[in-house]
Amino acid sequence: MPNKVQVPRISDAVASTLERRILEGSLKAGDRLPPERELAAELGVSRPSLREAIQKLASKGLVQSKQGGGTYVTDALESSFFDPWQDMMGNYPNLREDMLEFRRMLEGQAAEWAAERATDADLQRLDQSFETLQAAFESDNTQQRSEADIAFHQAVGDASHNVLLGHLSAALLRLMHDNIRLNLGELKTVPAASRLLMSQHAAIHAAVRERKPQAARSAAETHIDFVRETLAQTLRSVARRETAERRLSTDFSNS
Numbered sequence: 001m002p003n004k005v006q007v008p009r010i011s012d013a014v015a016s017t018l019e020r021r022i023l024e025g026s027l028k029a030g031d032r033l034p035p036e037r038e039l040a041a042e043l044g045v046s047r048p049s050l051r052e053a054i055q056k057l058a059s060k061g062l063v064q065s066k067q068g069g070g071t072y073v074t075d076a077l078e079s080s081f082f083d084p085w086q087d088m089m090g091n092y093p094n095l096r097e098d099m100l101e102f103r104r105m106l107e108g109q110a111a112e113w114a115a116e117r118a119t120d121a122d123l124q125r126l127d128q129s130f131e132t133l134q135a136a137f138e139s140d141n142t143q144q145r146s147e148a149d150i151a152f153h154q155a156v157g158d159a160s161h162n163v164l165l166g167h168l169s170a171a172l173l174r175l176m177h178d179n180i181r182l183n184l185g186e187l188k189t190v191p192a193a194s195r196l197l198m199s200q201h202a203a204i205h206a207a208v209r210e211r212k213p214q215a216a217r218s219a220a221e222t223h224i225d226f227v228r229e230t231l232a233q234t235l236r237s238v239a240r241r242e243t244a245e246r247r248l249s250t251d252f253s254n255s
């Protein structure tokens with residue numbers, strides 16, 4: 001019959017459900033899917049239907065099964081943006097300024113939308129990431145600080161409820177990871193810097209929580225402006241140290 005209703009296959013419905021979770025960030029790059037038995041029971045489908053759905057996602061590059069190690073979400077949604085720029089960032093340092101300018105625009109908008117759209121669950125996650133950030137800044141572990149910083153900004157991006165912005169934000173934060181770590185490492189030598197950074201994050205957190213969109217945007221932009229300036233100072237400081245060390249090395253070799 002020409003007007004016969006097309007009933008979707010169970011595996012297609014399951015694949016769509018899992019794909020939506022990946023798209024919205026409920027399942028993130030690196031996350032391991034629950035064991036097959038548990039996931040099939042959660043979704044109310046048979047294990048063969050679940051396997052077929054996972055194969056569909058694997059064919060799209062969204063998940064990857066590891067022999068004897070389960071199935072993991074890939075970074076396919078971000079790597080296409082991340083990979084080519086990673087190499088160029090190393091070769092063309094001036095791109096950092098463009099990246100930070102773009103990050104200012106992105107995070108300002110993310111904070112504004114987060115203040116408008118965040119759910120109770122989003123705010124709970126934001127609270128948790130902010131508490132983790134506070135604890136990290138009380139330590140001397142630069143790697144821990146960097147990871148907590150990225151997680152906080154990602155929580156704001158996810159709370160904007162714009163999936164494209166969320167994934168772009170994740171890719172950009174990954175791209176800026178080394179610069180964030182370098183910046184935080186240098187700032188540890190400036191007594192007031194950590195306090196200023198935490199107060200900026202606190203302003204973003206408070207504005208989103210209090211549902212003040214313009215204040216949230218302004219707080220996010222102020223934070224990135226501070227990062228841009230301090231990163232520029234950091235790079236100049238590193239360049240001066242390297243120059244001084246080369247001169248010292250030359251003096252010793254000539255003596």
